[in-house]
Amino acid sequence: MDLNSKEIQLQYEGFLQTPLLWESENVFNLEQLKLFKKKVSVFEGNIQKKLRLGKRVERFVSNELNQYKAITILKENIQIQDGNTTIGEIDCLLKQQEQPIHLEIVYKFYLYDKTVGLTELEHWIGPNRKDSLVKKLTKLKEKQLPLLLKPQTKPTLEKLKIYVKEIKQLVYFKAQLFIPYQLKNNTFKLINNNCIKGFYIYFQELSQFSECKFHMPTKVNWLQETQTYVNWLSFEKFEQAIEVFMLSKTSPLCWMKQPNGKIYKIFIVWWR
Structure with a gap:
């Protein structure tokens, strides 16, 4: 195994070992895709050297889902067009035991800063303060998941012979969390503390x-x-x-x- 392949395998294993950011449905009423634990598999896809972290994670998710007999990936990275304009992208359409699922994939790094916002969820921000957990959850809820219901998405669904009213919408949201050094023994109510x-x-x-x-x-x-x-x-x-x-x-x-x-x-x- 060359150095690049070894690094990719370690990245894949790190991704697999990152827990879901929450497990109940008390975060913006967004439901997570739950997979029963399997042994760590080998990453079998191809990764271009310059493929950025977010796109890399999508390839890792694809590899992981292919390990489950009950899951069939129907289509990934679906660009939704309105004429010549791309209005959004659906990460993944799949079937899990015949249940059609629209899955949005997220992998983030957040830091806990009590000076930002008023609630526990609002305190989680990006390392450079440009993004936040609440901003991402809002985008999922108001933009990414509703894309499925747009008329421009209908032809894609028809080709795959799936109907909007049958589709379940789930997220696969993993994160690594970091807290101030002084708070390193703190626990939090709404998130999965194993993500720290x-x-x-x-x-x-x-x-x-x-x-x-x-x-x-x-x-x-x-x-x-x-x-x-x-x-x-x-x-x-x-x-x-x-x-x-x-x-x-x-x-x-x-x-x-x-x-x-x-x-x-x-x-x-x-x-x-």
């Missing part, structure tokens, strides 16, 4: 970890579980590398190895 993968610190707090070593995975490798045998940076080299990110207002995900060998996933954030 680590913590975040402000750049100004970095000096308290001067005894640690660090690794900066590429964006697509954010999916991976932490690995031991990687290129570890000394605190001094890491601090220099991080400054560049801080100046460009980018919060990177990093791996931090403590002197006792324990490895954590952390975000270093530029905002405060």
